Amino acid sequence: MVVKKVEAPPDQMDWRECSECQRLAPPRSWHCKVCKVCVLKRDHHCLYTGCCIGHRNHRFFMGFIFYLFVGSVYALVYNSIYMWIIQGHIYCNWLTLLKLTCPMLLLVTGSFWVNMYLLFYSLNVLALAYGVLLLGYHVPIVLRGGVSADRTKESKQKYDRGVYQNLRSVFGDRMHIAWLSPLIRSDLPDDGYHWTASRNRKD
Numbered sequence: 001m002v003v004k005k006v007e008a009p010p011d012q013m014d015w016r017e018c019s020e021c022q023r024l025a026p027p028r029s030w031h032c033k034v035c036k037v038c039v040l041k042r043d044h045h046c047l048y049t050g051c052c053i054g055h056r057n058h059r060f061f062m063g064f065i066f067y068l069f070v071g072s073v074y075a076l077v078y079n080s081i082y083m084w085i086i087q088g089h090i091y092c093n094w095l096t097l098l099k100l101t102c103p104m105l106l107l108v109t110g111s112f113w114v115n116m117y118l119l120f121y122s123l124n125v126l127a128l129a130y131g132v133l134l135l136g137y138h139v140p141i142v143l144r145g146g147v148s149a150d151r152t153k154e155s156k157q158k159y160d161r162g163v164y165q166n167l168r169s170v171f172g173d174r175m176h177i178a179w180l181s182p183l184i185r186s187d188l189p190d191d192g193y194h195w196t197a198s199r200n201r202k203d
């Protein structure tokens, strides 16, 4: 992840000098003001994991948001069965709807445990909504081989090598099973320093 100090490589004229690190940095690396280093194929600085998401941990971040989504769906199904069917005589009323839309009401009315279930149900719905938002934002970026920092249409398509290669670039050579667990080893095909723009490949 951290860019090593290098001598000017004659074959890498597209490297740039980072004014913060005062070192040469390869293409697709960006300086993170929080981490205080240039990060290879930097996607973004993640507030939840407290580090930058880049070339070597992009796969783990995608797994994190995928399992956030899966876990939220799993919990919501069981919570809904419990609250709306098994305990329906307690929760199926207008006051529950009001409490879910205005959580401050949980402080002034209802028993402690009934309100606690409603509070955790609200958090469950929020986690699911957040998981859907994150997946909806990051999956298209991974599929097109880009990073979150790409803003222009040209930069979004610059490293697009096709869906298969783009996925392999993030999830590694064993991408078919790598998404199942972070413990499964899956070597990345790219070293993070050398990138070929997709438009050059077509030439």
Ligand SMILES: [Zn+2]
Residues within 6 Å of the ligand: 018, 019, 020, 021, 022, 025, 030, 031, 032, 036, 037, 038
């Ligand atoms: Zn830097």
Ligand SMILES: [Zn+2]
Residues within 6 Å of the ligand: 032, 033, 034, 035, 036, 044, 045, 046, 051, 052, 053
């Ligand atoms: Zn960072």
